Amino acid sequence: MVRNVLSRMAMTGAAALVLAGAFSAPAQAQADPNAAEIASLLAGRGDCPAEYACLWVHRDWQGDRWQGRYNNGTLPSFINNKASSSYNNGRSCTVHFATGTWYSGQIMAEGLGSYRQDLSLDPKPGGGNWNDDFESMYWCSH
Numbered sequence: 001m002v003r004n005v006l007s008r009m010a011m012t013g014a015a016a017l018v019l020a021g022a023f024s025a026p027a028q029a030q031a032d033p034n035a036a037e038i039a040s041l042l043a044g045r046g047d048c049p050a051e052y053a054c055l056w057v058h059r060d061w062q063g064d065r066w067q068g069r070y071n072n073g074t075l076p077s078f079i080n081n082k083a084s085s086s087y088n089n090g091r092s093c094t095v096h097f098a099t100g101t102w103y104s105g106q107i108m109a110e111g112l113g114s115y116r117q118d119l120s121l122d123p124k125p126g127g128g129n130w131n132d133d134f135e136s137m138y139w140c141s142h
């Protein structure tokens with residue numbers, strides 16, 4: 001009888017160890033996919049070279065990338081009214097993205113080193129958002 005109880009306690013202890021392992025393993029496995037996704041996203045943003053401001057056709061810094069080192073009164077057709085994420089990788093000041101050509105319309109200021117992962121989530125004053133809405137850009141002031 002006593003021997004039987006000890007045997008059951010030992011099995012319970014073993015089961016507890018297995019359960020502890022089962023609980024700890026998924027916790028570690030969950031962190032890795034997130035880290036990989038974050039690294040992938042940051043790698044996309046990292047494609048923007050130093051001293052440039054960049055716009056991507058898609059959110060999460062994905063799709064075709066446009067990059068500008070100087071002021072641009074117009075944007076090429078592949079990015080004109082198609083930008084969905086942005087990054088100011090410049091060296092000295094804020095970049096301004098404008099909804100019209102030659103810096104007209106509404107202006108979105110992107111501070112030095114700052115970025116937008118999804119412009120559709122950034123509200124535009126007066127309604128709507130900035131997604132697919134930029135036609136020109138300038139640095140600092142113009």
Ligand SMILES: [Ca+2]
Binds near residue numbers: 081
């Ligand atoms: Ca877009």
